[in-house]
Structures are given as C-alpha cells and as structure tokens.
Amino acid sequence: MTLLNHHAEGPASAPPLLLGPSLGTSYALWDDVAPELSITHRVVRWDLPGHGGSAAGLIRAGASVGDLAGRVLALADSLGIERFAYAGVSLGGAVGLHLAVHHPERLTSLAAICSSAHFNGSKPWEERAALVRREGLAGLADNAGARWFAGDFTVPRLVRDHRGADPEAYAACCDALAAFDLRDRLPEIAVPTLLVAGREDPATPPAHLREIADAVPGATLVELPGASHLAPAQCPKAVLTALRAHFGQGAHLGMAVRREVLGDQHVDRAQTRQTPFTARFQDFISRYAWGEIWTDPTLSRRERSMITLTALVAHGHYDELAMHVRAARRNGLTPEEIGAVLLQTAVYCGVPAANSAFATAQRVLAEEDGTS
Ligand SMILES: O=C(O)CC1=CCC(=O)O1
Numbered sequence: 001m002t003l004l005n006h007h008a009e010g011p012a013s014a015p016p017l018l019l020g021p022s023l024g025t026s027y028a029l030w031d032d033v034a035p036e037l038s039i040t041h042r043v044v045r046w047d048l049p050g051h052g053g054s055a056a057g058l059i060r061a062g063a064s065v066g067d068l069a070g071r072v073l074a075l076a077d078s079l080g081i082e083r084f085a086y087a088g089v090s091l092g093g094a095v096g097l098h099l100a101v102h103h104p105e106r107l108t109s110l111a112a113i114c115s116s117a118h119f120n121g122s123k124p125w126e127e128r129a130a131l132v133r134r135e136g137l138a139g140l141a142d143n144a145g146a147r148w149f150a151g152d153f154t155v156p157r158l159v160r161d162h163r164g165a166d167p168e169a170y171a172a173c174c175d176a177l178a179a180f181d182l183r184d185r186l187p188e189i190a191v192p193t194l195l196v197a198g199r200e201d202p203a204t205p206p207a208h209l210r211e212i213a214d215a216v217p218g219a220t221l222v223e224l225p226g227a228s229h230l231a232p233a234q235c236p237k238a239v240l241t242a243l244r245a246h247f248g249q250g251a252h253l254g255m256a257v258r259r260e261v262l263g264d265q266h267v268d269r270a271q272t273r274q275t276p277f278t279a280r281f282q283d284f285i286s287r288y289a290w291g292e293i294w295t296d297p298t299l300s301r302r303e304r305s306m307i308t309l310t311a312l313v314a315h316g317h318y319d320e321l322a323m324h325v326r327a328a329r330r331n332g333l334t335p336e337e338i339g340a341v342l343l344q345t346a347v348y349c350g351v352p353a354a355n356s357a358f359a360t361a362q363r364v365l366a367e368e369d370g371t372s
C-alpha cells in the first residue's frame with residue numbers, strides 16, 4: 001500500500017512522536033522543532049496527500065479527517081509503531097483530535113497547535129475547494145504570508161510547497177475541513193492534551209483552542225504572543241518549550257529535582273557545556289536518575305545522599321563525590337553525619353578509599369561552609 005511521505009529522525013528505541021502538518025504545507029513546517037524533539041523521541045513527520053512528497057492519489061474528493069487519520073495509522077503500522085505521542089498543526093491537529101476520540105488506544109499524548117474542533121462550518125471550505133479546483137493554487141500561495149505569519153516574517157520553502165501542492169488533493173483536504181466538527185466528542189478525550197494557540201492567528205484564533213481546552217478534561221492551554229497560524233515555523237523555541245514540557249515530563253520534573261539537589265549553578269554549567277554529542281546523556285540523567293530515582297519518595301533525600309556518598313567512595317569517583325558532598329549538605333546532612341558515612345566506608349570500601357574521600361570532603365566542606 002502507498003504510504004504518506006514521511007521523515008523519521010531520532011533513536012529507533014526512543015518513544016515515538018508523530019508530527020502532522022497544516023493544509024498547504026509540508027513536513028518542512030517542523031524543520032526548526034523536530035531535530036530538537038528527536039533527542040528524546042523517535043520523531044516521524046508526514047506530508048498530507050498531494051503535499052510535499054505524498055502522492056495525490058492518497059485522497060479523494062469528499063474525504064474526511066477520519067480518512068487522513070486512517071492514513072496516519074497505516075504509516076504508524078508500517079513502521080511497527082503501536083502507540084505514539086502526536087502533535088499536529090491546524091488540519092494536522094484535527095487529525096490528532098480525531099485519533100484521540102476514535103482511536104484512543106493508539107495515542108499516549110496529544111498536542112493540537114493552531115487548530116480547532118471545527119473550522120467555522122463548511123461554507124468557507126466549499127468555496128476554497130471550488131476556487132482551487134477552478135484556478136489552482138497560485139492565488140492562495142500569493143497571500144499565504146498573511147494567513148500564516150505575523151508581521152513580515154515568511155518561510156519561502158513553505159510558500160513554495162504551498163504553490164507546488166496538487167490542487168485536487170488540496171481541495172479534497174478542504175472537503176475534509178468542511179465536514180469536520182468534533183465539538184460534541186471533546187469531553188471523551190482522555191489522553192493528556194496540550195493546546196497551543198498563536199495570539200495573532202486569524203485562521204484558528206485562541207478562542208478555538210480555548211474551546212477545546214475547556215471541554216477536554218485536564219487539558220493545558222498555552223498562548224504564544226507573536227505567533228500566527230504556523231507557530232512552529234515562526235516561534236519554534238516557544239513551541240519546543242511547550243512540547244517538551246508536555247511530552248517529556250520525566251525530564252522536566254527530573255530537571256527541577258536536579259536543580260534542588262545539585263544547585264542551579266552546577267546544572268546551568270552542565271547545560272552550557274552540553275553539546276549535540278552529550279545531549280542525550282544529559283537528558284537521560286535528568287529523566288532517569290533525577291526524574292525517576294531521586295523523585296521516588298520511598299527513601300528520603302538524606303538517605304539517598306548517604307547511599308550515593310558510599311557508592312561513590314566504593315568506586316573511587318572523587319570528582320562526583322565532591323559534587324555529592326555539596327548535595328548532601330543541601331539535603332540536610334551535617335558535616336558530622338557526612339564524616340560518619342565516610343568513616344563507615346573505611347570498613348566496607350577500604351581505608352585508602354576512605355582516606356581520599358575524607359580529603360575530598362574536607363576540601364568541599366571548607367569551601368562550602370568553613371566547617372572543617
Ligand atoms: O490555509 C489556511 O488558511 C489555514 C488553515 C486552515 C486549516 C489548515 O490546515 O490551515
């Protein structure tokens with residue numbers, strides 16, 4: 001079966017995240033966002049039928065958003081992806097809402113960006129479909145900037161892709177928008193849902209996203225100043241921040257605990273030194289060590305500090321030990337208690353190891369609070 005054209009990036013073992021485009025665009029809409037998301041996710045972005053590299057024959061006149069969602073599920077199946085997080089812009093977001101209502105077992109999480117549960121009824125889309133079937137896409141592409149972007153901003157590649165889309169396939173996507181209205185079903189959506197609105201979006205203004213946020217239980221709404229309809233292209237950093245917080249909560253929570261235990265100065269320094277080569281490791285540490293282990297309430301942070309100090313002495317990791325002596329003080333251990341832990345390591349890890357550990361800890365404590 002012919003599949004939607006797509007581009008996959010990120011580790012094959014990472015949690016899958018599918019990204020959907022808006023009408024008239026291609027997956028290039030995600031150029032400034034997807035590579036960053038692919039640090040933690042297996043990102044698959046796809047093209048609408050007749051847009052970008054997808055065959056026009058993948059959609060017919062009178063199509064529905066459900067038909068497009070079916071194409072997305074077929075793509076996921078072909079990649080061996082059973083459950084996935086999903087983010088989509090406008091029509092791509094409508095596909096996400098449809099999946100959340102009709103195929104909730106396939107979704108882990110949803111973000112709808114500059115989208116809506118209805119696109120202002122059928123009339124404007126019937127008119128647009130008729131115009132495109134009659135005259136092609138040149139006229140619409142000429143004024144794409146005003147519909148898509150705030151101010152003088154533009155992305156020539158996206159406007160070119162709009163001009164190059166197949167008119168019949170584009171018109172069939174308009175048919176799908178004309179028939180789309182999911183308002184009554186929104187309260188059924190049970191996956192974690194994020195709505196992102198562009199404050200200056202004339203096509204799907206913030207009120208449309210607020211309507212979804214009000215109806216979907218537990219949904220979060222973020223409004224972006226300076227963004228119009230194609231927020232991922234015009235405000236990629238803000239969109240990235242919102243998506244990261246939504247899809248990577250482990251890392252988010254982990255980062256907060258890491259800052260509490262190791263201090264802002266240390267974490268900021270580690271972040272500044274981060275390179276594309278080390279980014280996945282840093283993210284792994286935040287999610288796993290800090291997001292899962294240090295956040296587990298079974299043991300107190302004081303107890304975890306004692307265990308960590310001992311383990312670091314056992315393996316002779318004295319640089320890490322210095323960092324964790326500081327962390328132990330932040331977690332409430334007194335210099336006397338730290339000394340007692342190190343004394344015990346002399347029994348179980350060996351006197352030379354404890355000797356080096358005392359030297360390291362003494363230096364750190366003297367720097368920290370002049371207690372030694
Ligand atoms: O093309 C537009 O004017 C805006 C739009 C509506 C639905 C979509 O995907 O883009």
